[in-house]
Amino acid sequence: xxxxxxxxxxxxxxxxxxxxxxxxxxxxxxxxxxxxxxxxxxxxxxxxxxxxxxxxxxxxxxxxxxxxxxxxxxxxxxxxxxxxxxxxxxxxxxxxxxxxxxxxxxxxxxxxx
Amino acid sequence: xxxxxxxxxxxxxxxxxxxxxxxxxxxxxxxxxxxxxxxxxxxxxxxxxxxxxxxxxxxxxxxxxxxxxxxxxxxxxxxxxxxxxxxxxxxxxxxxxxxxxxxxxxxxxxxx
Numbered sequence: 001x002x003x004x005x006x007x008x009x010x011x012x013x014x015x016x017x018x019x020x021x022x023x024x025x026x027x028x029x030x031x032x033x034x035x036x037x038x039x040x041x042x043x044x045x046x047x048x049x050x051x052x053x054x055x056x057x058x059x060x061x062x063x064x065x066x067x068x069x070x071x072x073x074x075x076x077x078x079x080x081x082x083x084x085x086x087x088x089x090x091x092x093x094x095x096x097x098x099x100x101x102x103x104x105x106x107x108x109x110x111x112x113x
Numbered sequence: 114x115x116x117x118x119x120x121x122x123x124x125x126x127x128x129x130x131x132x133x134x135x136x137x138x139x140x141x142x143x144x145x146x147x148x149x150x151x152x153x154x155x156x157x158x159x160x161x162x163x164x165x166x167x168x169x170x171x172x173x174x175x176x177x178x179x180x181x182x183x184x185x186x187x188x189x190x191x192x193x194x195x196x197x198x199x200x201x202x203x204x205x206x207x208x209x210x211x212x213x214x215x216x217x218x219x220x221x222x223x224x225x
Contacts, residue, residue: 092156102157
């Protein structure tokens with residue numbers, strides 16, 4: 001158990017809908033990272049927050065957004081969902097903002113039908 | 114830009130065989146290098162890391178040495194077990210940036 005929690009574990013929704021994925025980092029970690037893992041594109045970094053502020057952006061679509069709250073939990077919002085958004089979404093956390101090891105949550109499996 | 118290249122999988126070995134999974138990188142600056150492992154149905158777990166040239170990371174019988182001259186960080190294990198079956202990811206991050214860059218992952222299957 002990494003100490004990172006993600007909810008829900010599974011999510012099934014229809015195209016065009018909007019969903020919110022939630023992540024609680026390990027106690028004491030200030031950074032949260034979001035990743036998308038799909039069969040065809042592997043593990044893609046989406047976005048990082050550090051102590052409430054956006055720190056780095058990766059291959060995140062404009063339909064996706066995220067935020068980190070004062071209690072350090074984070075939410076990833078996915079809107080206007082398409083079939084291709086079906087994937088595993090992982091959250092990870094680390095102590096600092098830089099070159100630290102990341103601790104991954106168990107992931108949320110999103111299925112868009 | 115920075116990148117990580119891993120050998121294609123799957124790699125299929127018999128129990129007690131020697132394992133090598135190749136990883137090479139391209140980076141500006143001085144990256145830290147990591148190996149993560151993903152067991153079926155789980156998130157990624159840090160396996161080992163090295164933060165400077167010639168450092169050797171090791172854990173659970175796995176080793177990898179940071180080779181700056183060949184820009185490589187190959188993962189090795191002397192005797193694999195069925196329980197090592199998983200997907201292995203090589204990754205890097207460079208100081209001053211906040212992005213982790215992962216390789217595509219290499220699936221390892223160990224047969225009894």
